Amino acid sequence: MNIEKSNIANLPTKHGNFRIRAYKENHQEHLAIMSENFEEIETPYVRVHSECLTGDALGSLKCDCQAQLNLALEFIAREGGLVIYHRQEGRNIGLLNKVNAYALQDQGRNTIEANLELGFKEDERDYSIVEEIFKDLKLTNIKLITNNPSKIEYIESINVGVEERIPAITELNKHNIHYVETKKKHMGHLF
Numbered sequence: 001m002n003i004e005k006s007n008i009a010n011l012p013t014k015h016g017n018f019r020i021r022a023y024k025e026n027h028q029e030h031l032a033i034m035s036e037n038f039e040e041i042e043t044p045y046v047r048v049h050s051e052c053l054t055g056d057a058l059g060s061l062k063c064d065c066q067a068q069l070n071l072a073l074e075f076i077a078r079e080g081g082l083v084i085y086h087r088q089e090g091r092n093i094g095l096l097n098k099v100n101a102y103a104l105q106d107q108g109r110n111t112i113e114a115n116l117e118l119g120f121k122e123d124e125r126d127y128s129i130v131e132e133i134f135k136d137l138k139l140t141n142i143k144l145i146t147n148n149p150s151k152i153e154y155i156e157s158i159n160v161g162v163e164e165r166i167p168a169i170t171e172l173n174k175h176n177i178h179y180v181e182t183k184k185k186h187m188g189h190l191f
């Protein structure tokens, strides 16, 4: 994999001060967001956050993405760690397809049924860039912020130890409760 990486720069945010590095693979760019003390921590807290433009940027109430991102940024600013902003929109079906999936959800399909009806798997994400970022940042043991057991499985499969799982549980609302229930029931998410 041919990956270009940026220098490390400061990023002050309302959640705290971070250090960021961008990574470019083919036509996609990702971001590592590190706490200021990241390099001194032996076993950092890590979140691999999948891009959700509608949630992260627009504050969509259909999912729990923005709340999880905010939770993770606040957590690592306080406790020390890393958020990888993994640019695989819509579980990697892309924005246009995700909006088509939303249109099917408007007609009553759940998040998985909509993906399948469009000809995709329920989850098309590929985490190979995450392995490259872990190598670049020399991560061998982490504490992972997630509810998704397949993320833990993947990270262990690349020989990075997951010493602890921190749940990423946020407040639900009437728009996302069905989405979260579907993840729990059909995708094995831990709540």
Ligand SMILES: Nc1nc2c(ncn2[C@@H]2O[C@H](COP(=O)(O)OP(=O)(O)OP(=O)(O)O)[C@@H](O)[C@H]2O)c(=O)[nH]1
Binding pocket: 048, 049, 050, 051, 052, 053, 063, 064, 065, 068, 088, 089, 090, 091, 092, 093, 098, 101, 102, 111, 115, 145, 146, 147, 148, 151, 168, 183, 189
């Ligand atoms: N295809 C599709 N993608 C969605 C939908 N809602 C959210 N997403 C995407 O799902 C991804 C987030 O995945 P989730 O299943 O919510 O959570 P996760 O990352 O697997 O697990 P956590 O680490 O616990 O948050 C983001 O890329 C979102 O853009 C949807 O209805 N359809």
Ligand SMILES: [Zn+2]
Binding pocket: 052, 054, 055, 056, 063, 064, 065, 066
């Ligand atoms: Zn979302």
